[in-house]
Amino acid sequence: MRGGSKLDLLVGDRAEGCWSVGHGCSLGIRNSEARLDSVNFERGRFSLLRLGSDGLLTFQRLLRLVFSRRTSRLVSYDLARLRTRIKRWRDKGVAPDCPKLHLGCGERRVTGWLNSDVSGSEYDVDLACGRLPWKAECFEAVVSQHVIEHLELFDELLPLLREVHRILKPGGSVWLSCPDIRKVCESYVSTGMDDLLEDRLTRWPKYSLRGAPSRHLINELFHQQGEHLNLFDFELLSWALYLCKFDSVVQIEESDLLERFPEFPARNDDRQSLYVCATRS
Numbered sequence: 667m668r669g670g671s672k673l674d675l676l677v678g679d680r681a682e683g684c685w686s687v688g689h690g691c692s693l694g695i696r697n698s699e700a701r702l703d704s705v706n707f708e709r710g711r712f713s714l715l716r717l718g719s720d721g722l723l724t725f726q727r728l729l730r731l732v733f734s735r736r737t738s739r740l741v742s743y744d745l746a747r748l749r750t751r752i753k754r755w756r757d758k759g760v761a762p763d764c765p766k767l768h769l770g771c772g773e774r775r776v777t778g779w780l781n782s783d784v785s786g787s788e789y790d791v792d793l794a795c796g797r798l799p800w801k802a803e804c805f806e807a808v809v810s811q812h813v814i815e816h817l818e819l820f821d822e823l824l825p826l827l828r829e830v831h832r833i834l835k836p837g838g839s840v841w842l843s844c845p846d847i848r849k850v851c852e853s854y855v856s857t858g859m860d861d862l863l864e865d866r867l868t869r870w871p872k873y874s875l876r877g878a879p880s881r882h883l884i885n886e887l888f889h890q891q892g893e894h895l896n897l898f899d900f901e902l903l904s905w906a907l908y909l910c911k912f913d914s915v916v917q918i919e920e921s922d923l924l925e926r927f928p929e930f931p932a933r934n935d936d937r938q939s940l941y942v943c944a945t946r947s
């Protein structure tokens with residue numbers, strides 16, 4: 667989980683209409699720096715554990731007693747999403763201060779944009795929850811780089827794209843990038859991933875496949891330790907965008923994005939990435 671040393675964990679059980687995931691872990695956590703709060707939630711009253719960074723580490727260690735590293739990380743991430751959904755559940759029709767929205771910003775805060783992510787951002791949202799808190803037609807532009815591949819296509823991404831269409835002003839556009847399934851497969855077939863590995867090393871000199879042959883990079887791009895759910899090519903992504911009522915979808919390059927919004931830091935990742943701009947009329 668990125669961005670933040672705190673995790674809010676709901677405990678309770680399904681009989682109370684709550685999540686049971688943290689229930690068995692709470693005794694161990696109480697021995698660390700956990701602090702008990704409470705929160706009123708729609709369906710009742712539940713305990714909320716507020717964990718400091720030590721508590722979070724303890725919690726992750728406890729998860730590791732039961733689950734694989736991958737499952738432990740995904741459970742931690744889902745708890746961060748849950749925390750954000752609880753934080754935002756009353757937020758509807760919010761009028762933003764800024765007409766440009768940067769979704770899934772990660773560590774890349776861009777000046778002049780509302781930088782949003784699941785935690786630790788200027789305005790946290792869970793992009794997978796099916797709705798966005800902002801009022802209709804309030805943004806001129808939305809940018810999201812290397813985020814859509816983290817979402818389920820039907821249950822999460824299509825609802826998100828419909829919401830992005832809703833919050834864009836007429837004439838507004840969404841700019842998306844993600845690993846390009848075509849470029850990844852072409853690299854595997856033509857060079858066994860040598861060219862994309864070389865490209866990656868020019869951008870991240872410390873990147874390592876830990877001794878595995880370069881073709882292992884295709885696993886990283888497809889799965890990223892279980893974080894990536896779908897890669898896209900232009901056909902698949904434009905299908906999704908048209909389905910969500912966008913009127914024009916064009917394949918672009920990173921330079922087109924940077925020309926339009928020079929404040930964005932360059933990723934220099936055209937060799938592996940798909941860039942798309944979709945507009946609503």
Ligand SMILES: C[S@@+](CC[C@H](N)C(=O)[O-])C[C@H]1O[C@@H](n2cnc3c(N)ncnc32)[C@H](O)[C@@H]1O
Nearest residue numbers: 770771772783784791792793794811812813816
């Ligand atoms: C690979 S990082 C990309 C970060 C940044 N856009 C960049 O280009 O460096 C993916 C980002 O998507 C965010 N993300 C993934 N799933 C999300 C969700 N359900 N809600 C909000 N953000 C999410 C992650 O927290 C992470 O910051």
